[in-house]
Amino acid sequence: MNKLSREVAIIGIGQTKFGENWDLSFRELGIQAGIEAIKDSGIESKVIDALYVGNMSAGLFMDQEHVASMVMEEVGLADRQVPATRVEAADASGALALRQGILDIASGHSNVVIVGGSEKVTDVTSDIASEFIMAGADRAWEGLFGASLPSLFALMARKHMHDFGTTREQLAQVAVKNHYNGARNPIAQFQREIDIDTVINANPIADPLGVFDCFPVSDGAAALVLCDMKTALEYCNDPVKIIGTGQGSDTISISNRKDITTIRSTVKAAERAYEMAGIGPSDIDVAEVHDSYTIAEILAIEDLGFFGKGEGGKAVEDGETALTGSIPINTSGGLKARGHPFGATGIAQINELVLQLRSKADGRQVNNVQKVLAQNLGGTGGTSLVHILEVA
Amino acid sequence: MNKLSREVAIIGIGQTKFGENWDLSFRELGIQAGIEAIKDSGIESKVIDALYVGNMSAGLFMDQEHVASMVMEEVGLADRQVPATRVEAADASGALALRQGILDIASGHSNVVIVGGSEKVTDVTSDIASEFIMAGADRAWEGLFGASLPSLFALMARKHMHDFGTTREQLAQVAVKNHYNGARNPIAQFQREIDIDTVINANPIADPLGVFDCFPVSDGAAALVLCDMKTALEYCNDPVKIIGTGQGSDTISISNRKDITTIRSTVKAAERAYEMAGIGPSDIDVAEVHDSYTIAEILAIEDLGFFGKGEGGKAVEDGETALTGSIPINTSGGLKARGHPFGATGIAQINELVLQLRSKADGRQVNNVQKVLAQNLGGTGGTSLVHILEVA
Numbered sequence: 001m002n003k004l005s006r007e008v009a010i011i012g013i014g015q016t017k018f019g020e021n022w023d024l025s026f027r028e029l030g031i032q033a034g035i036e037a038i039k040d041s042g043i044e045s046k047v048i049d050a051l052y053v054g055n056m057s058a059g060l061f062m063d064q065e066h067v068a069s070m071v072m073e074e075v076g077l078a079d080r081q082v083p084a085t086r087v088e089a090a091d092a093s094g095a096l097a098l099r100q101g102i103l104d105i106a107s108g109h110s111n112v113v114i115v116g117g118s119e120k121v122t123d124v125t126s127d128i129a130s131e132f133i134m135a136g137a138d139r140a141w142e143g144l145f146g147a148s149l150p151s152l153f154a155l156m157a158r159k160h161m162h163d164f165g166t167t168r169e170q171l172a173q174v175a176v177k178n179h180y181n182g183a184r185n186p187i188a189q190f191q192r193e194i195d196i197d198t199v200i201n202a203n204p205i206a207d208p209l210g211v212f213d214c215f216p217v218s219d220g221a222a223a224l225v226l227c228d229m230k231t232a233l234e235y236c237n238d239p240v241k242i243i244g245t246g247q248g249s250d251t252i253s254i255s256n257r258k259d260i261t262t263i264r265s266t267v268k269a270a271e272r273a274y275e276m277a278g279i280g281p282s283d284i285d286v287a288e289v290h291d292s293y294t295i296a297e298i299l300a301i302e303d304l305g306f307f308g309k310g311e312g313g314k315a316v317e318d319g320e321t322a323l324t325g326s327i328p329i330n331t332s333g334g335l336k337a338r339g340h341p342f343g344a345t346g347i348a349q350i351n352e353l354v355l356q357l358r359s360k361a362d363g364r365q366v367n368n369v370q371k372v373l374a375q376n377l378g379g380t381g382g383t384s385l386v387h388i389l390e391v392a
Numbered sequence: 393m394n395k396l397s398r399e400v401a402i403i404g405i406g407q408t409k410f411g412e413n414w415d416l417s418f419r420e421l422g423i424q425a426g427i428e429a430i431k432d433s434g435i436e437s438k439v440i441d442a443l444y445v446g447n448m449s450a451g452l453f454m455d456q457e458h459v460a461s462m463v464m465e466e467v468g469l470a471d472r473q474v475p476a477t478r479v480e481a482a483d484a485s486g487a488l489a490l491r492q493g494i495l496d497i498a499s500g501h502s503n504v505v506i507v508g509g510s511e512k513v514t515d516v517t518s519d520i521a522s523e524f525i526m527a528g529a530d531r532a533w534e535g536l537f538g539a540s541l542p543s544l545f546a547l548m549a550r551k552h553m554h555d556f557g558t559t560r561e562q563l564a565q566v567a568v569k570n571h572y573n574g575a576r577n578p579i580a581q582f583q584r585e586i587d588i589d590t591v592i593n594a595n596p597i598a599d600p601l602g603v604f605d606c607f608p609v610s611d612g613a614a615a616l617v618l619c620d621m622k623t624a625l626e627y628c629n630d631p632v633k634i635i636g637t638g639q640g641s642d643t644i645s646i647s648n649r650k651d652i653t654t655i656r657s658t659v660k661a662a663e664r665a666y667e668m669a670g671i672g673p674s675d676i677d678v679a680e681v682h683d684s685y686t687i688a689e690i691l692a693i694e695d696l697g698f699f700g701k702g703e704g705g706k707a708v709e710d711g712e713t714a715l716t717g718s719i720p721i722n723t724s725g726g727l728k729a730r731g732h733p734f735g736a737t738g739i740a741q742i743n744e745l746v747l748q749l750r751s752k753a754d755g756r757q758v759n760n761v762q763k764v765l766a767q768n769l770g771g772t773g774g775t776s777l778v779h780i781l782e783v784a
Contacts, residue, residue, distance in 0.1 A: 005397045005500035025532075051641075059451035063535070065527040066482040069644040069774030078648075081660035083639035084775065085488060088478045090458040096477060100492060106499035108397035135457040140417075143455070247475035249443075252461040256470070268473035382461030383476065 002276050004106035009232035009239035009392055011225050012041025013351040018220035018339030019189040026062060026120040027074045033221035033344075034075040034116055041225035042235045045076055049110035051084040054097030054117035056342035060132040062123055071116060090136030091292065092378030093117060094222070094346025095385035099245050101226045111231050117348070118221035119341035126217050136342075136379035138253035150214055150293060152254055152380050154206035157295035160261045161208070164310030166298065168208055170317045172199035174294040175212045175336050177322055182333025184363035185352075189218055189339030199294075213294040218339035222347035224354075229392065240354050243279075243371075244388035246272030252382040261310075265384035266303040266375060273373070273386040274305075281305035284388070285369045286356050287327065288349035290377035291334040297321075300375055301329060304386070323364060331356060331364045346376035350387065357391050394668050396498035401624035401631035401784055403617050404433025405743040410612035410731030411581040418454060418512040419466045425613035425736075426467040426508055433617035434627045437468055441502035443476040446489030446509035448734035452524040454515055463508060482528030483684065484770030485509060486614070486738025487777035491637050493618045503623050509740070510613035511733035518609050525734075528771035530645035542606055542685060544646055544772050546598035549687035552653045553600070556702030558690065560600055562709045564591035566686040567604045567728050569714055574725025576755035577744075581610055581731030591686075605686040610731035614739035616746075621784065632746050635671075635763075636780035638664030644774040653702075657776035658695040658767060665765075665778040666697075673697035676719065676780070677761045678748050680741035682769035683726040689713075692767055693721060696778070715756060723748060723756045738768035742779065749783050 014036025016029050024032070030053075038045055053068040064070070072084035087096045094117030101115040121129050134143045137152060160166045176196055182188035194212065202210035232239035248268035254260050274280055281304060289304065291297035298312035306327050307315045315321060321329035332338045332352035335345060353372040355361040371390045378384070406428025408421050416424070422445075430437055445460040456462070464476035479488045486509030493507040513521050526535045529544060552558045568588055574580035586604065594602035624631035640660035646652050666672055673696060681696065683689035690704035698719050699707045707713060713721035724730045724744035727737060745764040747753040763782045770776070 003500055005498075050639075057451050057457055059449050059524075059527055060455075060457075062531065063452075063524075063527055064531045065449055065452075065480060066529075066644060066771050066774050068481060069641050069770065070530070072641045073643045073648065078641065078643045081640035081642055081657050084481075084641040085492070085639075086480045087492075088457060088480060089460060089476075100477070100479075100495075103492075103496050103499040103501055106397075106501065107495040108395055108498065109495055132451075132455075135451055135455055137458070138462070139454065139456040247442075247477075248473035249461050249464045249470065249476040250473055251465045251470045252458060256465065265473050378461065379458050382458050 002272055006106045007229035008102045008105045008226055008242045009229050010354055011227060011232050011236045011239050012037045013224045013354050014040055015187055015222040015348060015351050016220050017187050018218045018341055020122050021219040022122060026118060027070065029120060029219060029221035030071040030116060030118050031074050033223040034114060037223035037225050043112060043225060047112045048077060048082055048114050050104055050113045051077060051082055052097040052101045052115045053086045054093035054343040054346060055086055056088060056090055056093050056119055057132055057135060060135060061121055089383035090378035091342040091345060092376045092383045092385055093343040095376035095387060098346060098350060098387065099247060099385060102242055102245050105226060105228050112227045114223060114225055115347065116221060116223035117344040117346055119343040120219050121217055121341065122219050129217055141253050150209055151206040153293040153295050154209050156260045157208055160295060163261055166313035168200060169196055170313035171213060171294040172196045173316045174291060174297045175199045178291060178330050178334040178336040181323065181331050181364050182337025185333050185338060188333040188337050189216060190337045209293055215292050215335040215340035218341040220339060220341035220344045222344045222351055224347060224350060238358060239392045240357055240389050241392040242387060243390055244273035244277030246270060246386045248384050250381050254380050263299055263303050263381035263384060265381050266300060269384045269386040270304045273388050277388045283371050284373045285371055286331060286366050287329050287373040288332060288352055289329055289375045291330060291336050292340060304375060323366060328366050331361060331366060349374040349376060353389055394664055398498045399621040400494045400497045400618055400634045401621050402746055403619060403624050403628045403631050404429045405616045405746050406432055407579060407614040407740060407743050408612050409579050410610045410733055412514050413611040414514060418510060419462065421512060421611060421613035422463040422508060422510050423466050425615040426506060429615035429617050435504060435617060439504045440469060440474055440506050442496055442505045443469060443474055444489040444493045444507045445478045446485035446735040446738060447478055448480060448482055448485050448511055449524055449527060452527060453513055481775035482770035483734040483737060484768045484775045484777055485735040487768035487779060490738060490742060490779060491639060491777060494634055494637050497618060497620050504619045506615060506617055508613060508615035509736040509738055511735045512611050513609055513733065514611050521609055533645050542601055543598040545685040545687055546601050548652045549600055552687060555653055558705035560592060561588055562705035563605060563686040564588045565708045566683060566689045567591045570683060570722050570726040570728040573723050573756050574729025577725050577730060580725040580729050581608060582729045601685055607684050607727040607732035610733040612731060612733035612736045614736045614743055616739055616742060630750060631784045632749055632781050633784040634779060635782055636665035636669030638662060638778045640776050642773050646772050655691055655695050655773035655776060657773050658692060661776045661778040662696045665780050669780045675763050676765045677763055678720050678723060678758050679765040680722055680724060680744055681767045683722060683728050684732065696767060715758060720758050723753060723758060741766040741768060745781055
């Protein structure tokens with residue numbers, strides 16, 4: 001069917017700083033982001049009908065499942081027994097929570113929904129975290145044979161370099177651009193610029209990827225308030241309308257895919273979102289994409305149709321994806337510089353796009369932003385979600 | 393709003409045997425249940441628009457997250473990149489998956505959805521499993537101080553005995569009844585009857601609860617096929633209509649609740665489901681409830697309104713909840729005897745009720761079943777879901 005029975009809008013956003021937030025627990029992160037989103041929306045919490053939480057691995061990181069119930073209590077919704085639902089698709093959990101919130105409102109069941117994403121990673125050491133991250137890919141058929149998440153993306157990078165002539169410098173330029181943008185984002189984890197040499201000469205992680213080609217260890221939470229369009233117009237003058245939502249899945253292991261330079265789940269999620277919105281890639285003004293590794297951003301901008309197959313590396317090199325380019329990508333700094341607290345990332349992407357649509361992205365604002373797109377990936381592409389927004 | 397824009401029906405069910413399925417992996421369990429549900433429904437898998445998977449803790453039990461992508465691949469839906477979503481609310485994950493499937497169809501986005509629940513527990517030893525199960529309650533404020541899941545339910549049992557005169561024998565009778573029913577269910581984990589003395593004299597777990605008051609360690613999977621009513625009538629003559637869905641949450645820890653002899657999340661979930669269905673407790677002919685511990689069944693039959701507060705124990709003693717009673721409860725054998733593979737339980741409950749509605753529950757069939765109810769609980773009640781079904 002690929003349509004929704006009711007229009008859905010975003011009326012408020014909230015977010016913690018991303019980074020090594022040693023002093024904040026999972027609960028505290030959730031409270032900060034949730035309360036800020038509620039305040040930004042202008043609603044009272046008593047009108048909230050449901051809560052959705054995107055979280056990747058609280059079970060592994062904190063020995064704690066059932067976190068939606070916990071967050072619901074912390075943001076003060078326990079007295080009304082507000083339904084609280086956790087969804088998970090590795091590091092695409094945030095966008096998945098958004099999608100379930102959209103479907104809940106479109107179904108006619110809820111009017112006002114709060115959607116959050118959160119992850120507390122620094123309760124474990126970073127070597128243990130690296131191990132746990134592999135739970136988003138295929139543990140039995142990849143992890144047990146020694147593959148790590150960066151090594152799987154390194155395979156994709158090597159193949160892309162081989163097939164299309166993508167260069168090490170082009171990969172590095174993704175990180176350079178995202179750090180440039182992050183330096184202009186006051187809630188980014190890394191607010192400093194880096195140069196290409198720094199990326200290329202950094203400690204190797206999985207050849208050709210070095211430490212600056214990879215997302216950092218981040219704690220953080222992000223939240224937003226969704227409602228049906230009629231309710232939205234009661235609370236705010238500039239609601240952001242969700243005009244497309246698309247989700248696609250693929251095999252969890254990359255060994256069962258015919259082609260590792262295309263993420264089919266992203267191609268299909270984008271196709272579904274564009275179809276629902278009735279637009280195409282050339283209509284998008286700004287996009288946040290899932291640059292867990294530099295190669296992932298190059299694959300994303302091709303799979304989303306912004307550039308032809310194999311042309312992503314050159315587009316980055318030519319500055320097409322820079323703030324002043326034809327399609328600015330990851331104005332927030334992306335996963336690389338804004339940070340990547342897994343479950344929070346999909347919501348943080350949306351929050352940045354809402355700021356761009358509201359012309360409130362300060363030093364990184366793009367001119368005349370009308371339509372924006374977010375793409376959030378789980379693991380190596382077992383899940384991908386694409387959302388398209390515009391000012392209502 | 394508490395209504396749905398479209399009517400939703402169940403047209404097929406499938407289930408593995410529950411128990412210590414040493415020879416079956418998580419993937420194999422999912423395939424068995426999923427393929428059986430698809431076959432039972434008469435649909436071809438190419439019409440499936442989405443997949444929802446309820447799973448509690450694959451991260452802890454198997455070091456594997458992102459299991460919806462994995463299951464989607466195994467049941468042959470990867471080539472179409474069918475959206476696959478995992479939801480989690482501890483051992484209420486199964487019913488939560490059902491609810492998200494219902495909302496997806498009601499939203500107008502999907503027509504045919506496959507909903508599954510699965511858990512593979514026996515890859516770890518039972519002492520480790522017991523530890524992991526506590527992740528569904530409050531790890532930081534209960535688990536770290538030594539509380540286990542049975543000890544929290546034992547507190548509820550003691551308080552119920554103190555406040556209402558509920559007896560040890562009444563608790564035991566829940567297990568006796570459920571084993572009696574399980575002995576008549578060919579897919580139950582325990583197909584043998586037990587007597588009250590066996591329950592009371594069993595090894596103690598957390599006073600007053602003994603080993604026969606507690607659910608067993610189970611692997612298993614269950615699945616069902618959902619669709620909008622128009623599509624349902626194309627495929628089958630006897631679709632089962634979902635007339636009520638209700639979800640409620642409460643504080644994840646029991647220490648923050650004013651009353652531990654009432655599960656507020658269940659009370660509210662039931663209220664919402666009854667309201668949507670336009671009926672009350674006296675209209676229900678058969679119910680499957682969450683008897684993770686014997687006391688939990690007594691709380692459930694009170695919280696669902698089948699019996700007054702404090703009268704649950706006596707109702708069980710009087711045979712009101714037996715197969716021949718006024719409201720037969722857990723005809724399948726319940727979590728106690730059918731087994732409790734966490735994420736699968738909420739779907740298994742529905743499958744039993746579909747059999748009762750189809751008059752195919754053989755040796756445990758109740759006469760003239762028109763309306764049925766399922767209640768699925770997460771942890772100690774941080775989440776509760778209630779669904780009400782009838783023959784369309």
